[in-house]
Amino acid sequence: MRRIDAIGIGIGVLAAGGLIYLLFQFAGLEATNAGIWTQALLVAGLIGWLATYVLRAVTGSMTYHQQRQDYEEAMLQKRLDAMTPEELAALQAEIEAEQASTSSSD
Numbered sequence: 001m002r003r004i005d006a007i008g009i010g011i012g013v014l015a016a017g018g019l020i021y022l023l024f025q026f027a028g029l030e031a032t033n034a035g036i037w038t039q040a041l042l043v044a045g046l047i048g049w050l051a052t053y054v055l056r057a058v059t060g061s062m063t064y065h066q067q068r069q070d071y072e073e074a075m076l077q078k079r080l081d082a083m084t085p086e087e088l089a090a091l092q093a094e095i096e097a098e099q100a101s102t103s104s105s106d
Contacts (some may be wrong), residue, residue, distance in 0.1 A: 013101050 017038055024034035056062045083091070 013042070013045075 020041055021034050021038040024037055025031065029037065080088070
């Protein structure tokens with residue numbers, strides 16, 4: 001996220017808070033109650049956003065993790081593409097030997 005995006009989101013949240021306040025006042029709430037309910041909604045929104053952030057961090061589905069996984073897969077594919085047919089055959093034989101030894105030990 002760029003800095004201008006973060007500034008835009010901040011201004012948007014500020015404007016939404018002001019709009020919600022005006023809507024509460026238009027609905028008939030006094031200024032004090034409208035302010036309290038507006039703050040309550042904004043805090044609930046903040047807690048909801050924080051919960052999604054924590055969930056993404058715990059499950060490892062954040063942008064950094066995805067970019068790193070994509071990079072690692074691309075590097076492995078590049079290494080496989082650079083291997084000669086003989087090297088690929090040797091690698092395949094090694095994988096089959098490991099699978100055979102793993103399945104026989106179970």
